[in-house]
Amino acid sequence: MGEWIQLRKEVHLRRIQLVDAWAEAAAGGGRAAVHGVGKLSVAGMLALLNGGDAVIASLKERLVELETTMREMQMARARSSRTGGLASSVQIVREAWTGDGGRADEAGATTLRTQLEAIVSPPGTVEALNIKAFISLFYSESESASTPEVSDAEPEPEAGVGQSLVDEFDIVQGSSGEVQAFLEALADLVLFRHPHIEADRDAVVYALEDVVFPAIYNRALRLVRDEAGDARLAAQCKAFGHVTQSRLGIEPRYQSVQLVPFALPIALLKAVYVSVTPSRKLRALFEAAQALFDELHAAVPETPVSTDVFLPAFIYVVIKANVRGLATTLAFLNRYALHQLLLGELGFVVSSLELAAEYVTGLDVDALPAPDVCLQGRPFLVAERERYRAFCDADDKFDFRPGPPVRVADHWLLAVPAWFWHPQYFAATLVVPAGSLALPAATSGPAVVTGVVTASSNLAPAQAAYIDSVFFSPPPPRQVISIDVFDYEAVDDSPQAALIVAGDAGAALQCAPVATDTVFWIPGGDFDAVSRTVYTAVMAEKLGIVDGSHYAGHVVPDALPGATVVAWDESLGCGEELAEAVAAAYGPSWGALWSDADVGSRVRALVVALQHALHILDALPVFVPVQEQFGFILSAALTAFQAKHGLAASGGRLDPAGYSDVMGVLEARRAHLARLGHLDPDASLAQLLRTPQLLRDAVRAFQRSEELFVDGRLGAKTMAALSSQHGELVA
Amino acid sequence: MAAAAAASKHVDLKIVFLGASGVGKTSLVQRYANDTFEPTQSTIGAAFTLKTWHGRRFGVWDTAGQERYKSLSAFYCRGAGAAILVYDVTKADSLHALDAYMDLLASAKDGCFKVLVGSKLDLAPDAREVTLDAAREYATSIDALHIEASAKTGDNVMDIFNHIGVGVFGFDAMTASANGSPASTPTPTASTSTVRLDDDSAAKSGSDKKKCC
Numbered sequence: 001m002g003e004w005i006q007l008r009k010e011v012h013l014r015r016i017q018l019v020d021a022w023a024e025a026a027a028g029g030g031r032a033a034v035h036g037v038g039k040l041s042v043a044g045m046l047a048l049l050n051g052g053d054a055v056i057a058s059l060k061e062r063l064v065e066l067e068t069t070m071r072e073m074q075m076a077r078a079r080s081s082r083t084g085g086l087a088s089s090v091q092i093v094r095e096a097w098t099g100d101g102g103r104a105d106e107a108g109a110t111t112l113r114t115q116l117e118a119i120v121s122p123p124g125t126v127e128a129l130n131i132k133a134f135i136s137l138f139y140s141e142s143e144s145a146s147t148p149e150v151s152d153a154e155p156e157p158e159a160g161v162g163q164s165l166v167d168e169f170d171i172v173q174g175s176s177g178e179v180q181a182f183l184e185a186l187a188d189l190v191l192f193r194h195p196h197i198e199a200d201r202d203a204v205v206y207a208l209e210d211v212v213f214p215a216i217y218n219r220a221l222r223l224v225r226d227e228a229g230d231a232r233l234a235a236q237c238k239a240f241g242h243v244t245q246s247r248l249g250i251e252p253r254y255q256s257v258q259l260v261p262f263a264l265p266i267a268l269l270k271a272v273y274v275s276v277t278p279s280r281k282l283r284a285l286f287e288a289a290q291a292l293f294d295e296l297h298a299a300v301p302e303t304p305v306s307t308d309v310f311l312p313a314f315i316y317v318v319i320k321a322n323v324r325g326l327a328t329t330l331a332f333l334n335r336y337a338l339h340q341l342l343l344g345e346l347g348f349v350v351s352s353l354e355l356a357a358e359y360v361t362g363l364d365v366d367a368l369p370a371p372d373v374c375l376q377g378r379p380f381l382v383a384e385r386e387r388y389r390a391f392c393d394a395d396d397k398f399d400f401r402p403g404p405p406v407r408v409a410d411h412w413l414l415a416v417p418a419w420f421w422h423p424q425y426f427a428a429t430l431v432v433p434a435g436s437l438a439l440p441a442a443t444s445g446p447a448v449v450t451g452v453v454t455a456s457s458n459l460a461p462a463q464a465a466y467i468d469s470v471f472f473s474p475p476p477p478r479q480v481i482s483i484d485v486f487d488y489e490a491v492d493d494s495p496q497a498a499l500i501v502a503g504d505a506g507a508a509l510q511c512a513p514v515a516t517d518t519v520f521w522i523p524g525g526d527f528d529a530v531s532r533t534v535y536t537a538v539m540a541e542k543l544g545i546v547d548g549s550h551y552a553g554h555v556v557p558d559a560l561p562g563a564t565v566v567a568w569d570e571s572l573g574c575g576e577e578l579a580e581a582v583a584a585a586y587g588p589s590w591g592a593l594w595s596d597a598d599v600g601s602r603v604r605a606l607v608v609a610l611q612h613a614l615h616i617l618d619a620l621p622v623f624v625p626v627q628e629q630f631g632f633i634l635s636a637a638l639t640a641f642q643a644k645h646g647l648a649a650s651g652g653r654l655d656p657a658g659y660s661d662v663m664g665v666l667e668a669r670r671a672h673l674a675r676l677g678h679l680d681p682d683a684s685l686a687q688l689l690r691t692p693q694l695l696r697d698a699v700r701a702f703q704r705s706e707e708l709f710v711d712g713r714l715g716a717k718t719m720a721a722l723s724s725q726h727g728e729l730v731a
Numbered sequence: 732m733a734a735a736a737a738a739s740k741h742v743d744l745k746i747v748f749l750g751a752s753g754v755g756k757t758s759l760v761q762r763y764a765n766d767t768f769e770p771t772q773s774t775i776g777a778a779f780t781l782k783t784w785h786g787r788r789f790g791v792w793d794t795a796g797q798e799r800y801k802s803l804s805a806f807y808c809r810g811a812g813a814a815i816l817v818y819d820v821t822k823a824d825s826l827h828a829l830d831a832y833m834d835l836l837a838s839a840k841d842g843c844f845k846v847l848v849g850s851k852l853d854l855a856p857d858a859r860e861v862t863l864d865a866a867r868e869y870a871t872s873i874d875a876l877h878i879e880a881s882a883k884t885g886d887n888v889m890d891i892f893n894h895i896g897v898g899v900f901g902f903d904a905m906t907a908s909a910n911g912s913p914a915s916t917p918t919p920t921a922s923t924s925t926v927r928l929d930d931d932s933a934a935k936s937g938s939d940k941k942k943c944c
Binding site: 345 | 757761775778792807809941
């Protein structure tokens, strides 16, 4: 038991260390993103796979090792509980009963037996049956055995109980609290027989729970299982995983400013599921609540944490933890936990969990504090400082200087895709003021950025429509789209933001009290113009068609001391001037991309085509989705592909030559497949990339015909077989 | 382990605070818990307070007053032996906002002992919006005792709990207190509208422990 606990502690510690390490890596270089506690995002995994921080890798390795050991021990324990668990329980209690002299008090035993059997009335319940089996075994052992030892080699008592249950009883609902009442009686017995034991009664009950509950846990759980409730809660937690602290009503001053907000309570809450006794589940739940209280209290130490403060934060933790089988766990606690305990502190957190579960189950995005009133003011453009760091280190065109983080109270963030900015963790966000731009006058220190909304998979349709209606009327071209989904968790609620202000000076001025040295003001620009310009400028830089002279920053006039204008140059509108610059660099067809308003969607179409092509050419990892974003993954894949096929390197950038080269490789394979009869010869590559399933199906058909592994990807073997077949055909 | 030990405390009477957001529930809890208006830190903040009253253990539950949780607060009321319904004497609408909480008490214990508490008594001289008569009438309508109190000055805060203790456990519980330091007799002060225990309604409440919510 001690070893098991030690191992669990070590695993928990490693997880925390790992999360810390990821967080540190993310803060330091923006390379790893933490996606909830205990889970690494795909980006984080890639960072590790690509030779990321050795410390993280070693921690990860050790964690996997520990978790494997823990699983093995868990299985051994499960096997043990099936075979000898009940016998062991009997032995422990019987040892207590017979005492040091090994002799039972017969009169006392008879009385106790009567009392215990009375406790399990009415019969026919799972608990009663188990308890009766327990009593029966206990008495038969103590009456017949000359030695108190109970051999684990005996017939499986637990299986027998289970069989009896099936044979003799229907599964019926018994009154709750029976097991706990029984355990309390046993505890009294133990303490009566061993007055020298200096443990309080509750401690003995917990100890007895530890030996009795493993034997009945699975059936007990089955009896209370609420699969529909579990599924509903899990779906809701997943659906609302993106909801921010603000939208759940957590006051800005209490909001967590950690990279993973409330990471410790979330981790502790997850432990509720793995505990198998009511008391352990209660304690895990209580510790999670207590950690949350501690965190909230630390945020505002001068005020006691009330339920008004605790509850929204707890709901946030419940959503983020997405505890497996939460509805079942609650039913289990209500049925098996000692009811007297549920009137106290433990009961408070159980009730809070029930309330949270009910709230989450009925959560409707429309019921959350609506951003409607927030979106009518002047918009801001906000970017996360930490995500800019790598970019800024390499390029000083943008002036993101070190300093305290900017957190703007009562503002709503909208996310802009990473690929707008830089192919390496470069998310930017748009923030609009909440009704009024006025920040709390009494704000001391940074306030908190509130709310994150993305506009693709993470965004509810109503939100997307709202964003379109408010910002983009007429909707296209859409300037606000999803951030890289991989980075999403790390963006959520992150306070690490530099502020770029679009709008009039008044708007900027009112933000100035927050942290003037990190406010970047773009005077005179409305949202559309500013976002388009910044987007255009960054894309232009990314494509290598503009240089630093376009970004000449200058200090904003006295109105905003210390602030700096960034990414602003009148010549960088997305109109003719830029189109001319692009055309001059890459030719008229590329220049045309920039000449109309629909810049974003047309560039995205190219990115999507490239992603499909690289997938079919087996040059992108299978798990990387086609997501319209030219991020670092696609950049790395493109570079690797160019090197592998001897193509000219484009420095990880998407330029016309690089694009054509990739398409050239694929076009050759398309032609081969068409000649072999797997594709319609009249279908062009461009058409096929719009319906890539046809191309993949053709590859699959070819693979089946050649008895190759069928995955629809032109890997090395498929490519070689295709070349060979095509060569024969030509010959 | 300390947490587990603290968490294992049994409770003889669960008392739940109900009322709209901002009426001062948490301040009253804090004042009762610490007999001070200064903030202190307890195990789980001000949300739950355990305090002994003449050998009986009171578990005092603070609840959330926000509108969005109102209908869900029944979870907090489950098994409550007493409920303290709080309104703000300076806000008229906070009294009738309590109507919504009455249904929640269906999940409390049978005979749940109710006390209607007008908070922020210290502000009453200048800003009172809820008259004593109106509050008393409301208290009668919900079968509750009525008292006004101030968490800031501490006026009548202890009396709220003395009333509850006597109402639930009877006078004997006080007089039989083993420590020989009984709490102040729960009689009203002249400056408040405290219902006297020797009033008909109070006497009934105090003696009839099975009174239904």
